[in-house]
Amino acid sequence: MPHPEGNPMGDDRTPITVVTGCLGAGKTTLINHVLRDPGDRRVAVVVNDVGEMNVDTELIQGETDDVIDLSNGCICCQLQDDLRSTLSRLDDREFDSLLIEASGVSEPIPLARTLLGMDDETPDPTEKYRLDTVVSVVDTVGFDNAFDAETGQLSDQAADGQRPLTDVLVETVEFCDLLLLNKCDAVSDESLDEVAALVRELQPNADMIRTTYSEVPADVILDTGRFDFDDARQSPGWKRALAGGDDGHDREGDHTHADHDHDDHGGHAHDAGESVADRIETVVYERERPFHPERLNAWLDDWDGNLARTKGICWIAGWDDNAMGLNQAGPSVRCGPLGEWSPDERETRLVLIGTDIDEAGVTAELDRCLVEDEEREPALAENGPFPRR
Ligand SMILES: Nc1nc2c(ncn2[C@@H]2O[C@H](COP(=O)(O)OP(=O)(O)OP(=O)(O)O)[C@@H](O)[C@H]2O)c(=O)[nH]1
Structure with missing residues (x-):
């Protein structure tokens, strides 16, 4: 089913939906769900995994032949060139929508910049494609644990050996236009309300849908015409x-x-x-x-x-x-x-x-923690605590 209002401004480039979210949030589950019932659209999928083997590709391959595997690196950094050349090689007349499953450690802003041709590299993806929707799948169980001072489970897992997963988790929530609060079956109603409220504070703009096994109709994530880079960049709480902004703060200087x-x-x-x-x-x-x-x-x-x-x-x-x-x-x-x-x-x-x-x-x-009046300002110490990484 085409976009209800037609392509924005008669744009006939192929719409891209990016699916982000932490490891295990339900991204592959979402893509498989959509592929099982895509309406009258033909959908191609690019799947990214940071490991050598792209397990997700195998999981998705049962549903469609049009799966492109980008593994052994992340498409927001090491594989940017591969992503650009893959998109340019694909025959976009063969499909109506392209789904990109970002790896669980991908940062959404650099990925969006690549897809929007903002880094001035060639081939320019915007010749054939327009970034249409950025969906963030939130693992409500993991989210609940990640921000629990007692368990802090996610913090213990290094996402890529460098960045803690909570960073990625928050970034994918902050930079998106649609949020799926997934795994609603696996948390209590109270925890779910808590996660929803916190997610809303982090991201006041995006639509939020509560899901179990990422079940949403295909037209909720494909060819929606939702994405706007400037809006997405300004939307974090x-x-x-x-x-x-309109958050009720009184800022009288x-x-x-x-x-x-x-x-x-x-x-x-x-x-x-x-x-x-x-x-x-x-x-x-x-x-x-x-x-x-x-x-x-x-x-x-x-x-x-x-x-x-x-x-x-x-x-x-x-x-x-x-x-x-x-x-x-x-x-x-x-x-x-x-x-x-x-x-x-x-x-x-x-x-x-x-x-x-x-x-x-x-x-x-x-x-x-501020320097006191009577205190001499500390000089920059060579072995001082900053920067903290
Ligand atoms: N209980 C429950 N399990 C779910 C739900 N959605 C997905 N899962 C399970 O969670 C696990 C991870 O789901 P995936 O779809 O592979 O997650 P992913 O985001 O693609 O994971 P990565 O590719 O590793 O980043 C699978 O075992 C799914 O069956 C849900 O709503 N409830």
Whole structure:
């Protein structure tokens, strides 16, 4: 079935749907489900696996002959060239939609940039294709565990030997236009509501559908005309909070006041009848004074299980020429130089998203990490704690 409003602006290029999500989330299950009942579309599939053997290709091959295997690397980095040349080789007249299953460790933004021809490499995929939909399949069981300070299961598994899975998990949620909360059969209703509320805070824009065995009709993910790169880049909850967008934040230029979403969440009183969604909070922390590196590092080490996501820039003493990007997703915390800034730009701007955050407490903790008036600013120590990777 074609896109209900026809191709956007008469665009007759072949639509691409990218399926992202962590290892084991249900991406292959989704693709097989769609291939079993694609309507009147012919669908080709590109499957990426980081290992030498692409198991998913074998799992999908039973459903269609049109499976292209890209393995032994990730299409968002090592296999970008292979992806471009594969797409250009394919005869796009043979199919109506192309599904790309990203590996469980693929970062969605570089992959989207490749598909949108934004890296100016040849062959340019946009000659034949348009990126149509980015679906993020969320393993609700894994998500629940990943952000649980007690278990923190995902954090123990190195995704590619370097990046913790929580990073990838959060990125795929933040950069998409459709979310499938999958494995709904395997979590309690309460956990599911909690995951849904947290996912919504991380990603306020994308449509969200609860699924079991990734069961959605094909036309929900194929040729939808949903994708817009700029919208997707601006949609993460932390970006909107920092920009003072429509998230209920009061930002009156008061850089010494941590703020949060009182309107949406009804303040701090957590009585028994309060829903999980009410307990998810976003706090903005802004200061024009540098952090003491050792104290900030100790605070980062002592990850508060209630904080699911912290993102933003920090001014860290000793690193005065560099805006330091802080990126925390569950127990994974990275912080390193993002680029130079001029002296009058220096400030810390952080967004903290989590459940039952004690706003005053976390603000006071962060304030204690700042360099005091009477303290001499620490010089950049050679063996200092930053960058943290
Ligand atoms: N209980 C339950 N299991 C599911 C569901 N969806 C998928 N699974 C199972 O979860 C496992 C992983 O599913 P896949 O579809 O292979 O996951 P994937 O995202 O393709 O995994 P990778 O390719 O390793 O990244 C399989 O055993 C599926 O049968 C679901 O909704 N509920």
